[in-house]
Every structure is written in structure tokens, then in C-alpha cells.
Amino acid sequence: MFGLKHFLSRPGSKLSPDVQDAVEAWRASPPPQLDDAHFHVRYVVIDIVSSGLRPDSDTLLGIAAVGVQQAGMVVPEDAFYLDFASLAGDSDAADRQLLAFLQFLAKAPLVTYHVPYVGGFLQRAYKESLGIDFQPQWVDLAWLLPSLFEEKSHTPQPLDHWLELFGLGGSSEGRRDAMDNTLLLARIFQMLLVRATGKAIDTAARLVAESQASSFLRRHH
Amino acid sequence: MSLRQEGRRRVAGNTLAFLKNHAPFNKMKAEALQFFADKAQLVFHPAGSEIVGPAAGNVRYFYLIESGKVQARQAGEVTVTEYSILSLGAGESFPIGAVTAGRPSTNLYTAVDDVFCYQLPAEDFLKLMASSPEFNLFCTQYIASLLDQSRRQLQLQFAQRASEQQTLNSPLAGIGSRSPVSVTPETPVRRALETMSQAGVGSLVIVGEDRRPVGVFTRSDLLDRVVLADLSHSAPISQAMSTSPFMLEEHATAYDAMLAMATNGIRHVLVTDAEGKLTGVVSERDLFALQRVGLRQIRQSIEGAHDVASLQQSAADVRQLAFNMLAQGVGAEQLTQFISALNDALTRRVIQLNLERHNFDGIEWAWLAFGSEGRDEQTFSTDQDNGIVFVCNDAAALDAMRQRFLNFALGVNQDLDRCGFPLCKGNIMASNPQWCLTLEEWKDQFASWVRVPQPEALLNATIFFDFRPLFGKAELAEAMRRHLLAQTSSSPMFLRAMAHNALDVEPPLGKIRDFLTDLEPDQPGKIDLKKYGSRIFVDVARIYALATGVHNTNSVQRLRLAAKRLSIRDDEVNAILEGLDFIQLLRLQHQYLEGEPGKQGDNLINPDSLNELDRRILKESFRQARKIQTRLKLDYQVN
Known part of the structure; x- marks a missing residue:
């Protein structure tokens, strides 16, 4: 959907005025306090569906997200699911849906598995549609898990392997959809929050910093 | 959207x-x-x-465990601490009582391992209770609703098996003996005959090393081909067998076998797999069993039977009918009573047939049933427990009279054995002079057990105090009962000793795992449902019945009547009785579904082989056993 072709075919990049206003309102909204205890912070766990693995050339097809509140509670009302395929190429509708997702996020820290992949697709989508440089606070499970759950594995593993290690692999008979995946990530994150707090990583700011540090260390050493 | x-x-x-995978x-x-x-x-x-x-x-939430184990522990000062811990697993919920009543939980719930729970806010829980009758039933009558569901499942399972078993279209793979007695062609005739005798069978299959049948040897061959042919007993059996036996493959139907028997004039058909290897034998009798039998027919055939052979046939029919009833979802209480009733009729007929050779005119006497038979709680595999009470006013004639009764009883015991009630291993039978007593002797015997409650006396009490007259003068048994109850209700020490004994065995509930399955050293992974299940209820029922003067012997009736006299609440008693009923049903199911046809079933089940629902009910049933034990403990101050 958000491919180069789509971008080029778009006459100018004018947004509807109401969308433009809403984007401005979002920009002006204050970010949540991240140096509070996990209990007071709302995280959003997210997974995407794409046509391939390369954010700069493949297409973003869908987003599934759930909020994790009060240090580990998944509430069905705090969930979001976006399927671009249902829009049949209507770019204004796509803009509005991406805007709705921004509003759902409310600048909360984002949790996913492998930020370069998920973040890459989102960044391009927001740049091409709403003209936003999408730079949320990321928590990357791919790098945090080996540093916080060393006893399970001290090296990065494919997600399915982690699910096995956490005993969450059994229920995944057949193909999982994006929301199933997100809920599995949310479970791992619920467990991770407990572990992190035990290691004095007790605020969102520290968790984000730990995520950055672990991915930096892993990649450069 | x-x-x-x-x-x-x-x-x-x-x-x-x-x-969707969990009840309710x-x-x-x-x-x-x-x-x-x-x-x-x-x-x-x-x-x-x-x-x-x-x-x-x-409590703000109703919790439903999604994965992991939760331990519930009674908080506060509790005297019977070892009874107050239980463990909950996936699909189970808590604290139902507290969230319904909007009060704090009395138990402390702790995660044993990593646990994920669904939590439903209390207000939504109450809305759900108001809008869903199924959920309401689950929360208010926890066991009853689960039981109901399990019974329906069981019904389905049995119905399937019943229809498989009972049509002539069913494949031979499921009919007849699955482990036929066989020998190799080289086996000497003597050895082959010994094998037949030991296995108690009338025919042998002779198979080659590749398990393919090469011949059949039957009792009639013995006469024609061994005795009359003057064949040496050391000759190989291949010289005496009938060659080229009639065989059908496993997927052939019962109808095929019936046709083959009719056309070839044979009584047995060998069953083989696709490679021609022996897998079973189907007899004429097996095929008759496929046709449904009715209660009335059985009673008529029992009452009209003129010899033990026709009673043997009726005994087999009783089993078949009991099976049909299980398939129709009849509960354990009714079913065990029904089996008892037919077995009673059978026993009476055996007694009548034996009386044709003995004359006790003018003597007051009665045949007594003890143990499970005395309690109307027979399952499919029950051995004999019986005795005789008689009146003899002439001391000089006593020994001779007793001998006459013993002779008579020996015949009855042996005939009952032939009808499928095995002789009692502990020799609790009327043919044992110890249990063929006059009314006064029985009274003395009972009194001495009550007076000196030593281990052996207590053990005897658990068998003999559950007596019931089956034949003869019922008043004699009534007199024994009145005497016994007068003794026990005035002997708190005896009841306390009984209580102590009854508390020796605890229900196999684990503190962390659901069940303890290592209590029987030679049966790892299994639970003895009689020893650790039904017997607990039966023992407690007996004590309360003796304490409150209840004349009944059946445990369900004993508990119901004793509870009334002790003012125990109805719902509490019902939960206990449902627990007992479920354990009995599992025993029957196990003996029928897993027992080999014609063999004594056991009471050993592997809880892992139960479905999730049945596991939960079993756990709940054991909790009920624990509950009545706790009550007994408090009532009799046993520590």
C-alpha cells in the first residue's frame, strides 16, 4: 500500500484540512511521563503485516496493537486493528486510519519484536501519508529478551523459538494472525516487566534506555 | 466498525x-x-x-486460570491445616464464593509457577451470573453442574460404544476374545491340554512361528483324536488338531461370522489381521451377546433357571444389560443397586437350586450378604462375601446342624463362583464355620468386636456390619441389627476407634500437583479409586450410621439419613453424595471400558487419561471426601 508507486501516483501531498488539524493537535499533545513506575505507564505492544521484509520497498498491509496497563494488564477495550487491504487504495481513508492509530498510541512507548522491521515500515508509512517523522520510544524484545532472560537464551533468537522457551508455543496451531502475534508479544512483555522491575529497571525511561543499550551492545560488540 | x-x-x-475448551x-x-x-x-x-x-x-475480580498452577491456602488460625491446601490449574476459577458475595476471600491464592489469569471485574461477573443460566448454575452449584456435563459426555461415549458393540455390522476386531489361547504345532498333547485346563478354555488355536493359525483343537477333538485314537500324550498337537480352521479378517462383520457358523456348522471363527496373523477368536456366544437383552427377560430366565449352566448365561446377560444402562446415562447409585438387585435374584436362585438337595424345614435361618453386596453397591467385579445365621435351641444338636448348613453353603459358594462371583480370598463365606453362626453367636461376635476394638475387630466391622438378608427369615437379620446398633450407639470408644481407622487413608490430592499417583508402589501413575476414593465415603457413612442408629446399609442412604439426624445441610450432603456417585461411576466405567470381557476389572485409573472435565470433577469429588473426613475428625476428636 505504501509503496513507491503509490507515493508517486499521489497528486501533490495535500492532506484534508481536518486531518491536517488533527496531526497538528497530536504534535502539540504532551508525551506521557516516562520516569514514572511501570504501573503508571501505558505501553502499546504492536505487530505488523507486510508483503516482505524490506521496509523501503515492500508494502505495509496491517497493524495489530494492544495496550498494556498497570504493569501488565491486557484489556480488550484497549486494542487496535488496521487492515489496509479493506481500503481498496483510498488514500484519504488510509491517512485517517494512520491518524487514528497515532491517537490510539497517544505517544505511549511502543513494544515490538525487531524494531528495524516494524519501525521501518511505520516510519515510511507516516512520512509518505501524513508527512510525520515517526520516532516513538521503542522497546525491542528481540534485544531485551537475551539480556533479561539470559537463563533461557543469551543470544537473539527467532520469535518462535522464544515462544517455545516461554512455553507459549503450544497454542499456536496453524497460522497466527497479527493480533494473535501481538497478544503473544504482550504476554512475553508482561513477564518481562516483572523481570525488569526485579533488576531495578523500574521506569519506562529506564526500560527504553535498556532496550537501546542492549541492541547497541549486541550489534557493536 | x-x-x-x-x-x-x-x-x-x-x-x-x-x-471454548473449558467448562462451564x-x-x-x-x-x-x-x-x-x-x-x-x-x-x-x-x-x-x-x-x-x-x-x-x-474481592474485585473473578479469576480464571489460563495457564500455570495456583495454590489455595486457608488463611487464619486453622486447626486442620493439612486439609486446607489445594491446587488449581488451567480452566479453574476462584474465588467464586467471595466474588459472588462481594466479601474478602477467606483463602490466600498464590501462583505456584508463572500464571496467566483472565480476570473479570466483579460487576461484570455479577451481570454474567444474572444473564447466563449456565454460568449461574456453575457458580452456585459447582459440582452438580460439572457432573451433569460429564455424565452427558459419558453417555455419548458409551452410546457410541454400545452401538458399535451391538450391531451385527460391527467389525470382528471389537468382538470376542482379543487374546486367544494358542500353542505351536510342536507342543506335546499333554502340554496343550494343561494349557487349556489352566486357562479354563474349551479350545486352542495352533499357530506357526509367524502367528498364522494352522489348526484348532477342541474338547471334542480330545475324545475322537486322542482318547479313541489312542494317541500318545507326547505326540505333537499337530497330529490331533483339525487343520485348515475357518478364518475371517478383522474388518469382516459379526454378520459374516454368524453366517459362517451357520453354514459350516462351527462354533468358533478365528480372526486374523491383514497378514493372516491371529488376533482373536469369536464364538457363537459372543455373537448372541450382541443382541440386546432386557431386564424382564433376565429376571425370568434367572427365576426359571434349572441349573447353574443357565444361570451362568444369565450372569453374562446382567453384565450386558448393566452396560446398556451405563450407555443410557444411568447414574452410579441406581446402577449399583440394579446390579445388586439382579445379583440378589441370581444368588437366591442358586440357593433355591441347592435347597433341592438339603432340607431345613422347621429351622429358622437366613443367608446374609456382607460388604459391598450387603450395601447394595456392587460393581462389575465383586467377589463373594456371605454368611448364614440360624436358630438352634438344642445345644446338643448344634454341631450337627451347623455341619448341615456348611455342606449346603459349600455348594452355594461353588455355584456362585461358577456364575462369576469369585470365591472370597479372605474366606468370608457361609461355608466357613466362622461365619455360619447362630443368632446368639453372631450377637456375641458383634459385641466382642465393639467391646475390644482391636485392628482385626475394626477390619471385620467394616465388612460384617454392612449385612443384609438375602434369603430366609429376614427377622433374624433385623434382630442382629437392633443388637448391633444398641451396642455401637452406646460405645463412643468403639466409634472413635472406627473413625481413627477411617482416617488412615486420605484422598490423593496433591498440594501442588492435582493428584498423588504414587501411593501404590507397584502401580506408579495410578490411583486406586476404591481404596482412596469410594471407601472413604463408605467408611464415614458406616460410622455415622452406627452412631445415629440408621438401619440402612447402603452408603448413600446412610449418609442421607444420618445427615438429617445430625442436621447437616442438604446442599452439603448432596455435594458429598455427588462426589461419591462420580467416583463410583468412574469405577464402573473403568471396569467396563478397560476391563477385558469376562475378567475381573480393577479400580486403578490413570488421572492423566481422563478428560479435563472428569479430572476436575474427580478432584472436586476427592475434596468432598476430604471434607467429610475433616468433619469426622472434628466430631471424634481424632488427631
Whole structure:
């Protein structure tokens, strides 16, 4: 959907005025306090569906997200699911849906598995549609898990392997959809929050910093 | 639909998939289920953490375990601490009572390992209770609703098996003996005959090393080909067998076998697999068993039987009919009573047939049943427990009279054995002079057990105090009962000793695992449902019956009547009786589904082989056993 072709075919990049206003309102909204205890912070766990693995050339097809509140509670009302395929190429509708997702996020820290992949697709989508440089606070499970759950594995593993290690692999008979995946990530994150707090990583700011540090260390050493 | 609604729908869908696998949710209407899924929050509780307890104030959530184990521990000062811990697993919920009443939980719930729970806010829980009758029933009558569901499942399972068994279209693979007695062609005739004799069979299959049948040897061959042909007993059996036996493959139907028997004039058909290897034998009798038999027919044939051979046939029919009744979902209480009733009729007929050779005119006497038979609680594999009471006013004639009764009893015991009630290993039978007593001797015997409650006396009490007259003068048994109850209700020491004994065995509930399955050293992984299940209820029922002067011997009736006299609440008693009923049903089911036809079934079940629902009910049933034990403990101050 958000491919180069789509971008080029778009006459100018004018947004509807109401969308433009809403984007401005979002920009002006204050970010949540991240140096509070996990209990007071709302995280959003997210997974995407794409046509391939390369954010700069493949297409973003869908987003599934759930909020994790009060240090580990998944509430069905705090969930979001976006399927671009249902829009049949209507770019204004796509803009509005991406805007709705921004509003759902409310600048909360984002949790996913492998930020370069998920973040890459989102960044391009927001740049091409709403003209936003999408730079949320990321928590990357791919790098945090080996540093916080060393006893399970001290090296990065494919997600399915982690699910096995956490005993969450059994229920995944057949193909999982994006929301199933997100809920599995949310479970791992619920467990991770407990572990992190035990290691004095007790605020969102520290968790984000730990995520950055672990991915930096892993990649450069 | 907004993107958030779509998100919620999908999260709820994930929850629904879980709910659909667990009772009572799998029986709830779609709307109620959707409501639960829309409102339930998923929360993680790390191992060792407290989930909810008395200190947390009024309970705010109804918890449903998604994965992991939770331990419930009674908080506060508790005298019987070892009874107050239990463990809950996936699909189980808590604290139902507290969240319904909007009060703090009396138990402390702790995560044993990493636990995920769905939590439903209390207000949504109450709404769900108001809108879903199934959920309401589950919360208010926990065991009853689960039992009902399990019984329906069981019915289905049996119905399937019954229809498989009972049509002539069913494949031979499921009919007749699955482990026929066989020998190799080189086996000497003497050895072959010994094998037949030991196995108690009338025919042998002769198979080659590749397990392919090469011949059959039957009793009639013995006469024609061994005795009359003057064949040496050391000759190989191949010289005496009938060659080229009639065989059918396993997937052939009962109808094929019946046709083959009719056309070839044979009584047995060998069953082989696709490679021609022997897998079973089907007899004429097996095929007759496929046709349904009715209660009335059985009674008529029992009452009209002129010899033990026709009673043997009736005994087999009783089993078949009992099976049909299980298939129709008849409960354990009715079923065991029904089996007892027919077995009573059978025993009476055996007694009558034997009386044709003995004359006790002018003597007052009665045939007594003890143990499970005395309690009307017979399952499919029950051995004999019986005795005789008679009146003899002439001391000089006593020995001679007793001898006459013993001779008569020996015949009855042997005939009963032939009808499928094995002789009692402990020799608790009327043919044992110890248990063929006059009324006065019985009274003295009972009195001495009550007076000196030593281990052996207590053991005897558990068997002999459950007596019932089967034949003869019932008043004699009534006199024994009045005497016994007068003795026991005035002997608190005896009852206390009985209570002590009854508390020796505890229900096999684990503190962390669901069940303890290592109590029987030679049966790892299994639970003896009699020893650790029904016997606990039976023992407690007996004590309360003796204490409150209840004349009945049946445990269910004993508990019901004793509870009334002790003012125990109805719902409490019903839960206990349902627990007993379920354990009995599992025993019957096990003996029927897993026991080999014609063989003594056991009471050993592997809880892992039960479905989730039955496991939960079994756990709950054991909790009920624990509950009445706790009560007994308090009532008799046993520590």
C-alpha cells in the first residue's frame, strides 16, 4: 500500500484540512511521563503485516496493537486493528486510519519484536501519508529478551523459538494472525516487566534506555 | 466498525478460543461468552506472588486460570491445616464464593509457577451470573453442574460404544476374545491340554512361528483324536488338531461370522489381521451377546433357571444389560443397586437350586450378604462375601446342624463362583464355620468386636456390619441389627476407634500437583479409586450410621439419613453424595471400558487419561471426601 508507486501516483501531498488539524493537535499533545513506575505507564505492544521484509520497498498491509496497563494488564477495550487491504487504495481513508492509530498510541512507548522491521515500515508509512517523522520510544524484545532472560537464551533468537522457551508455543496451531502475534508479544512483555522491575529497571525511561543499550551492545560488540 | 472495535473483537476472539475448551464456558450461549471475552483482562502473576487474599479487601475480580498452577491456602488460625491446601490449574476459577458475595476471600491464592489469569471485574461477573443460566448454575452449584456435563459426555461415549458393540455390522476386531489361547504345532498333547485346563478354555488355536493359525483343537477333538485314537500324550498337537480352521479378517462383520457358523456348522471363527496373523477368536456366544437383552427377560430366565449352566448365561446377560444402562446415562447409585438387585435374584436362585438337595424345614435361618453386596453397591467385579445365621435351641444338636448348613453353603459358594462371583480370598463365606453362626453367636461376635476394638475387630466391622438378608427369615437379620446398633450407639470408644481407622487413608490430592499417583508402589501413575476414593465415603457413612442408629446399609442412604439426624445441610450432603456417585461411576466405567470381557476389572485409573472435565470433577469429588473426613475428625476428636 505504501509503496513507491503509490507515493508517486499521489497528486501533490495535500492532506484534508481536518486531518491536517488533527496531526497538528497530536504534535502539540504532551508525551506521557516516562520516569514514572511501570504501573503508571501505558505501553502499546504492536505487530505488523507486510508483503516482505524490506521496509523501503515492500508494502505495509496491517497493524495489530494492544495496550498494556498497570504493569501488565491486557484489556480488550484497549486494542487496535488496521487492515489496509479493506481500503481498496483510498488514500484519504488510509491517512485517517494512520491518524487514528497515532491517537490510539497517544505517544505511549511502543513494544515490538525487531524494531528495524516494524519501525521501518511505520516510519515510511507516516512520512509518505501524513508527512510525520515517526520516532516513538521503542522497546525491542528481540534485544531485551537475551539480556533479561539470559537463563533461557543469551543470544537473539527467532520469535518462535522464544515462544517455545516461554512455553507459549503450544497454542499456536496453524497460522497466527497479527493480533494473535501481538497478544503473544504482550504476554512475553508482561513477564518481562516483572523481570525488569526485579533488576531495578523500574521506569519506562529506564526500560527504553535498556532496550537501546542492549541492541547497541549486541550489534557493536 | 471502528479500528478499536475491530481490535477488541480480535482480542476477545483470542479469549473465546480458550473459553471454548473449558467448562462451564463451552456450554454457555454465544452472547454470554462474548460478554466474558469482551470484559476479561489478561494478567500475569509470577511464580510465588500472591494473587488475591483476605488482606486485599472485598474481592474485585473473578479469576480464571489460563495457564500455570495456583495454590489455595486457608488463611487464619486453622486447626486442620493439612486439609486446607489445594491446587488449581488451567480452566479453574476462584474465588467464586467471595466474588459472588462481594466479601474478602477467606483463602490466600498464590501462583505456584508463572500464571496467566483472565480476570473479570466483579460487576461484570455479577451481570454474567444474572444473564447466563449456565454460568449461574456453575457458580452456585459447582459440582452438580460439572457432573451433569460429564455424565452427558459419558453417555455419548458409551452410546457410541454400545452401538458399535451391538450391531451385527460391527467389525470382528471389537468382538470376542482379543487374546486367544494358542500353542505351536510342536507342543506335546499333554502340554496343550494343561494349557487349556489352566486357562479354563474349551479350545486352542495352533499357530506357526509367524502367528498364522494352522489348526484348532477342541474338547471334542480330545475324545475322537486322542482318547479313541489312542494317541500318545507326547505326540505333537499337530497330529490331533483339525487343520485348515475357518478364518475371517478383522474388518469382516459379526454378520459374516454368524453366517459362517451357520453354514459350516462351527462354533468358533478365528480372526486374523491383514497378514493372516491371529488376533482373536469369536464364538457363537459372543455373537448372541450382541443382541440386546432386557431386564424382564433376565429376571425370568434367572427365576426359571434349572441349573447353574443357565444361570451362568444369565450372569453374562446382567453384565450386558448393566452396560446398556451405563450407555443410557444411568447414574452410579441406581446402577449399583440394579446390579445388586439382579445379583440378589441370581444368588437366591442358586440357593433355591441347592435347597433341592438339603432340607431345613422347621429351622429358622437366613443367608446374609456382607460388604459391598450387603450395601447394595456392587460393581462389575465383586467377589463373594456371605454368611448364614440360624436358630438352634438344642445345644446338643448344634454341631450337627451347623455341619448341615456348611455342606449346603459349600455348594452355594461353588455355584456362585461358577456364575462369576469369585470365591472370597479372605474366606468370608457361609461355608466357613466362622461365619455360619447362630443368632446368639453372631450377637456375641458383634459385641466382642465393639467391646475390644482391636485392628482385626475394626477390619471385620467394616465388612460384617454392612449385612443384609438375602434369603430366609429376614427377622433374624433385623434382630442382629437392633443388637448391633444398641451396642455401637452406646460405645463412643468403639466409634472413635472406627473413625481413627477411617482416617488412615486420605484422598490423593496433591498440594501442588492435582493428584498423588504414587501411593501404590507397584502401580506408579495410578490411583486406586476404591481404596482412596469410594471407601472413604463408605467408611464415614458406616460410622455415622452406627452412631445415629440408621438401619440402612447402603452408603448413600446412610449418609442421607444420618445427615438429617445430625442436621447437616442438604446442599452439603448432596455435594458429598455427588462426589461419591462420580467416583463410583468412574469405577464402573473403568471396569467396563478397560476391563477385558469376562475378567475381573480393577479400580486403578490413570488421572492423566481422563478428560479435563472428569479430572476436575474427580478432584472436586476427592475434596468432598476430604471434607467429610475433616468433619469426622472434628466430631471424634481424632488427631
